[in-house]
Amino acid sequence: MTEEGAGRARTIRNQARDVYGTLVQVGELHGDLHVHVTPDPTGVVVPLVGLDQATPEFFVGRDREVAELLAVLAPDKAAPEALIVCAGMGGIGKTALARHACDTAVQRGWFTGGALMVDLRGYASDGHVVAAARVFGPLLRGLGVAQEKIPGDPGEQAAVYHQILDTLAREGKPVLLVLDNVSAGAQVRDLLPRQKVHRAVLTTRETLALPGARPFELDVFPVPEALDMLGRALLRADSEDPRVGRDPEAAHHLVDLCGRLPLALEITAALLAEDPDLSFADLADELDRAASKATVLRHGDRAVAAAFDLSWRRLQSRAPTAARLLGLLSLPAGIGLSTDAAAALAGVEPATARPDLRRLRHVHLLSLTDGHWRMHDLVNAYVRERFDTGQLAGPGESADETGLAALRRLLEFYARTAADADTSLTEDGPVGRFRDREGAVAWFERERLSLIGAIEFGGTLSRPRLRYDLADALCPFLARRHYVSDRIAVARHRVDAAARLSTDRRVLAHRHLGWALKAAGRFDEAVAAHRKAVEVSDPGQTGDDALNELGLALRNALRYEEAIEVFRRLVDRGRATGRRRTVAMARSNLASVLSATARHEEALTERQAAVGLWRELDDKAELGAQLNGLGMALLALGRPEGVGLLREAVETSAEAGDRNAESTAQENYCMVLAHTGQPRLAIAEARRSLARFRAVGEPHWISEAHLVLGQTLTWTGKLAAAFRAYQQAIDTSRAAGDRFAEGEYLIVLSDALSSAGRRSEAQAARAKAVEIFRELGDPFRGGLAEGPPHTPSPAESPPTLHSVHGGPGCCLLGLLAVGTGGGYFTVREVGWWWLLAGLSALLLLAPAATSALRALQEGPRAWLQQAMTNPIPPEVAQSPARYPAFTSDGAHARAGGMSCLPVLLATALSWYLGERWRGPEAGAATALAAFTVLTTVRLRLFAHRARTTRRPPRP
Numbered sequence: 001m002t003e004e005g006a007g008r009a010r011t012i013r014n015q016a017r018d019v020y021g022t023l024v025q026v027g028e029l030h031g032d033l034h035v036h037v038t039p040d041p042t043g044v045v046v047p048l049v050g051l052d053q054a055t056p057e058f059f060v061g062r063d064r065e066v067a068e069l070l071a072v073l074a075p076d077k078a079a080p081e082a083l084i085v086c087a088g089m090g091g092i093g094k095t096a097l098a099r100h101a102c103d104t105a106v107q108r109g110w111f112t113g114g115a116l117m118v119d120l121r122g123y124a125s126d127g128h129v130v131a132a133a134r135v136f137g138p139l140l141r142g143l144g145v146a147q148e149k150i151p152g153d154p155g156e157q158a159a160v161y162h163q164i165l166d167t168l169a170r171e172g173k174p175v176l177l178v179l180d181n182v183s184a185g186a187q188v189r190d191l192l193p194r195q196k197v198h199r200a201v202l203t204t205r206e207t208l209a210l211p212g213a214r215p216f217e218l219d220v221f222p223v224p225e226a227l228d229m230l231g232r233a234l235l236r237a238d239s240e241d242p243r244v245g246r247d248p249e250a251a252h253h254l255v256d257l258c259g260r261l262p263l264a265l266e267i268t269a270a271l272l273a274e275d276p277d278l279s280f281a282d283l284a285d286e287l288d289r290a291a292s293k294a295t296v297l298r299h300g301d302r303a304v305a306a307a308f309d310l311s312w313r314r315l316q317s318r319a320p321t322a323a324r325l326l327g328l329l330s331l332p333a334g335i336g337l338s339t340d341a342a343a344a345l346a347g348v349e350p351a352t353a354r355p356d357l358r359r360l361r362h363v364h365l366l367s368l369t370d371g372h373w374r375m376h377d378l379v380n381a382y383v384r385e386r387f388d389t390g391q392l393a394g395p396g397e398s399a400d401e402t403g404l405a406a407l408r409r410l411l412e413f414y415a416r417t418a419a420d421a422d423t424s425l426t427e428d429g430p431v432g433r434f435r436d437r438e439g440a441v442a443w444f445e446r447e448r449l450s451l452i453g454a455i456e457f458g459g460t461l462s463r464p465r466l467r468y469d470l471a472d473a474l475c476p477f478l479a480r481r482h483y484v485s486d487r488i489a490v491a492r493h494r495v496d497a498a499a500r501l502s503t504d505r506r507v508l509a510h511r512h513l514g515w516a517l518k519a520a521g522r523f524d525e526a527v528a529a530h531r532k533a534v535e536v537s538d539p540g541q542t543g544d545d546a547l548n549e550l551g552l553a554l555r556n557a558l559r560y561e562e563a564i565e566v567f568r569r570l571v572d573r574g575r576a577t578g579r580r581r582t583v584a585m586a587r588s589n590l591a592s593v594l595s596a597t598a599r600h601e602e603a604l605t606e607r608q609a610a611v612g613l614w615r616e617l618d619d620k621a622e623l624g625a626q627l628n629g630l631g632m633a634l635l636a637l638g639r640p641e642g643v644g645l646l647r648e649a650v651e652t653s654a655e656a657g658d659r660n661a662e663s664t665a666q667e668n669y670c671m672v673l674a675h676t677g678q679p680r681l682a683i684a685e686a687r688r689s690l691a692r693f694r695a696v697g698e699p700h701w702i703s704e705a706h707l708v709l710g711q712t713l714t715w716t717g718k719l720a721a722a723f724r725a726y727q728q729a730i731d732t733s734r735a736a737g738d739r740f741a742e743g744e745y746l747i748v749l750s751d752a753l754s755s756a757g758r759r760s761e762a763q764a765a766r767a768k769a770v771e772i773f774r775e776l777g778d779p780f781r782g783g784l785a786e787g788p789p790h791t792p793s794p795a796e797s798p799p800t801l802h803s804v805h806g807g808p809g810c811c812l813l814g815l816l817a818v819g820t821g822g823g824y825f826t827v828r829e830v831g832w833w834w835l836l837a838g839l840s841a842l843l844l845l846a847p848a849a850t851s852a853l854r855a856l857q858e859g860p861r862a863w864l865q866q867a868m869t870n871p872i873p874p875e876v877a878q879s880p881a882r883y884p885a886f887t888s889d890g891a892h893a894r895a896g897g898m899s900c901l902p903v904l905l906a907t908a909l910s911w912y913l914g915e916r917w918r919g920p921e922a923g924a925a926t927a928l929a930a931f932t933v934l935t936t937v938r939l940r941l942f943a944h945r946a947r948t949t950r951r952p953p954r955p
Contacts, residue, residue, distance in 0.1 A: 050107035061225035088218035091263030113173030122183025233269030336372030344413035482740030485777030521780030624653030699736030
């Protein structure tokens with residue numbers, strides 16, 4: 001110590017150089033000084049002797065991990081990785097895995113130079129870790145060096161240690177070194193072998209940056225291995241324990257509560273073994289009710305909380321800001337957060353939060369999966385307990401205030417970002433942080449589960465408006481993607497949040513719940529939700545909309561008379577208040593219900609009135625949809641002007657930009673063209689529709705256009721091209737991530753393949769559809785799709801529609817012309833007897849021809865009426881799983897039946913053969929008979945069902 005200056009103004013400068021050991025600095029010392037220093041611990045080295053000689057230890061599962069470790073440990077001089085770093089959270093089973101794999105390697109005779117394991121106490125509760133200098137001596141003794149040959153200086157010990165390893169490497173005697181509980185790279189860097197023939201395995205809770213190391217991240221058990229470990233641990237204590245296998249559901253629940261953490265499972269098994277009367281369900285119930293599961297999971301000197309204590313104290317002392325962030329992340333339990341969301345929760349910028357998040361990941365208290373930071377359930381419970389006790393609160397803060405403020409920031413962030421994403425789905429150009437629609441969809445997809453979790457915990461924050469707004473922004477995305485279960489859950493939360501908001505929001509919340517329940521096939525519950533919306537609504541337009549939705553819900557539930565009553569009441573209400581839009585809407589929906597009850601004339605009247613009102617209101621979107629319905633209603637009554645209305649419906653809907661109405665009308669228009677003997681025009685229209693939707697660039701409607709093209713090709717008998725179109729619809733939906741549409745199209749393809757006799761391919765397509773609907777949480781459609789591919793019965797199949805220019809008209813005209821010419825020739829060349837014979841044959845076949853013509857006239861109208869009277873709810877019936885599947889049979893070529901050319905060729909051939917056989921008179925008679933028979937057959941083929949794979953016409 002030196003002193004500078006003089007008098008009262010002086011500076012004391014302390015200097016210490018080349019000081020080793022304990023240093024004490026004091027100002028003034030009076031009396032004696034006694035310093036008690038705990039010596040650094042010495043590493044205890046344990047030899048690994050192989051599984052056959054080692055004391056049996058309980059080890060279950062990890063087959064894949066053991067195989068991977070052994071692949072690296074295998075004696076291969078060219079192996080690039082001589083160092084394995086096995087990392088993971090406390091209690092994950094790192095030491096047990098390393099010991100088991102290394103014992104196996106020793107048993108196989110891979111390490112003739114020796115195999116040693118040393119615990120470096122990197123996470124000791126007293127803070128005293130084992131330094132490398134305290135390990136060289138024990139390692140040398142473990143390698144067989146006599147005590148008298150081991151130097152006393154640690155530096156000299158290190159030199160001898162590496163000389164021994166080098167000698168063993170030259171002799172071809174590899175050494176295996178297991179360094180357990182390493183907390184820092186500096187702790188082991190001098191201990192690592194420098195020769196590739198040797199191997200070293202480290203276990204740590206950190207992410208260590210060591211050159212040439214192969215990182216090996218250890219995760220929790222898969223469910224089957226966790227269940228196996230629990231059962232085998234109990235049977236180890238009592239080989240006849242009756243609880244094993246008795247209650248699989250409770251065992252699954254218990255494993256989930258343990259988070260599939262090996263340490264937690266071992267302690268759980270010990271608690272159960274200690275109390276034979278304790279059932280799986282009782283212990284699971286105790287853990288469910290516990291304030292902290294980590295505290296309950298304790299047995300003897302083993303405890304989950306104790307394992308976490310070591311990491312927690314180390315984190316608090318070395319990175320307090322990261323510890324505080326971890327505490328905040330424990331508040332929204334079970335929710336994975338992106339970096340931006342975690343920063344919003346902490347009230348900092350993402351750039352500030354990112355280093356702390358990385359630090360938490362490096363110490364294995366957080367994991368990063370699919371761009372989301374997640375915490376193990378038991379770690380979450382442990383940290384939340386520390387947060388709630390105020391260990392992380394700042395000066396003057398309470399844990400409750402800090403936590404509520406953080407959760408509100410997170411909810412505000414989600415509500416604001418979700419609103420921008422929802423807007424971006426319907427508007428072109430950048431909105432907020434989203435540059436385009438694809439970016440918004442991707443964000444919703446990534447954050448879906450986190451957003452739902454935020455809506456759930458939002459109920460505790462006294463922020464109903466924020467919670468409602470977040471649900472409002474998320475609902476449209478869930479509807480587009482058909483996440484049925486999630487949609488219902490969010491809609492219920494929305495109803496709860498709306499209870500303290502305006503009337504309009506309460507009505508809309510109940511309506512959204514009704515729509516979500518309808519999508520799940522829960523029609524009666526949907527009716528109840530819409531009734532509630534009517535009850536809370538006012539008598540204005542909002543009330544009209546709610547009453548209209550109630551009528552639609554009743555129609556979907558097949559409660560037609562109640563639906564008719566509601567729509568008539570709505571018509572009267574609209575007339576009384578002068579709201580023409582209400583009247584038009586009610587009459588449109590009333591027409592659809594009347595059609596479903598086979599009251600076609602009444603339905604036509606309502607359709608015509610509705611179309612007139614929508615024309616007056618100049619609402620092209622609604623007009624296009626109603627023109628489609630009116631066209632189908634007219635066709636169902638046998639009035640051909642319906643075809644023109646379908647064409648107008650397509651054009652009007654396209655002009656209005658209503659893709660759904662345009663696709664529906666286009667589908668029906670192509671169907672009518674294909675079945676009125678105009679197959680080329682039908683295919684051309686379908687291709688034009690596909691080109692229009694491609695120009696729009698929306699994948700969903702492109703795939704719908706491919707589907708319509710596939711159906712049109714099927715109706716016209718071009719099955720190979722139809723299958724390609726169906727596959728393109730499936731591929732387009734899959735590429736766009738539209739899983740629901742992909743599932744629907746797979747069912748259409750399945751039915752088409754089945755009817756074409758390709759059963760195995762049909763079953764594979766259907767199985768894939770079932771899998772998709774289950775993944776979407778849609779048990780309703782999943783159950784419908786589980787049935788076998790549908791092959792139609794004759795009653796389900798629509799007859800072909802024909803007009804004069806494409807079907808039997810041509811045959812009749814040909815029959816008249818050829819018959820007249822043949823009759824004249826027969827009378828002139830042969831005489832009246834042969835003519836009378838031919839006419840007799842024609843009269844015998846006349847009933848068949850008459851029946852065919854009658855079927856051609858009456859069949860289409862009857863089938864269309866049946867389709868319009870489909871008892872399946874229209875919205876639900878858009879799922880092909882609910883539809884009779886129709887597919888072209890082999891006899892139905894080119895719009896149904898044998899073309900005129902084969903008939904004429906066969907007639908000419910008959911004439912030629914008859915003339916060569918018996919002369920001109922025989923030729924004429926043979927030709928007349930052949931023509932009559934073939935024409936009648938063709939008429940029958942025209943009348944045969946046009947079995948097509950399609951959804952029925954949508955009114």
